[in-house]
Structure formats: C-alpha cells, structure tokens
Amino acid sequence: MTTLRIENMHCAACIRRVTQALNSLPNTTVEEVQLGAARIETQATPDQIQAAMQKTGFPTHIES
Structure with missing residues (x-):
C-alpha cells in the first residue's frame, strides 16, 4: 500500500x-x-506516480 x-x-x-490521474498508472488500484x-496499491515507480500527479497540478509527497 502506498500513501500519498x-x-x-x-x-x-x-x-x-x-x-x-492515479487510475491512469499501470497496475494500480486506487483504494x-x-x-x-x-491510498493506492501499485506497481508503478515513484517517478511514474510523481509524473502522473504533476499533470494534476497538485504537489504530492509519497509517504510509503
């Protein structure tokens, strides 16, 4: 589980x-x-997550 x-x-x-944006990530379930x-379950890399979130315009910090 990844928390943002x-x-x-x-x-x-x-x-x-x-x-x-999170649903667009490969192999990701948005909890x-x-x-x-x-909270998401994902196989995406932190860089992929940050890239998807950057498109939304919301600064995001990956906690786990």
Whole structure:
C-alpha cells in the first residue's frame, strides 16, 4: 500500500482529477482518495506516480 500526501486539494473536482490521474498508472488500484491524501496499491515507480500527479497540478509527497 502506498500513501500519498497531496497539497492544495479543496473540493470534489480535485478528488476526481487525482483519482483519474492515479487510475491512469499501470497496475494500480486506487483504494481511497480524500482531501489531502490518497491510498493506492501499485506497481508503478515513484517517478511514474510523481509524473502522473504533476499533470494534476497538485504537489504530492509519497509517504510509503
């Protein structure tokens, strides 16, 4: 399980954008996305995760 801390999220549209970006990653299951955080099961590399999240415009920190 990978936990992401995501900055600047404030609404349902933000959650939808993040969820779509995470679902675009190969071999990824999005467990939960909420304001400021997400939990995913993935085989994607940290670089792939960061690249997908960079497209959303939300700074993201990978915790585990």
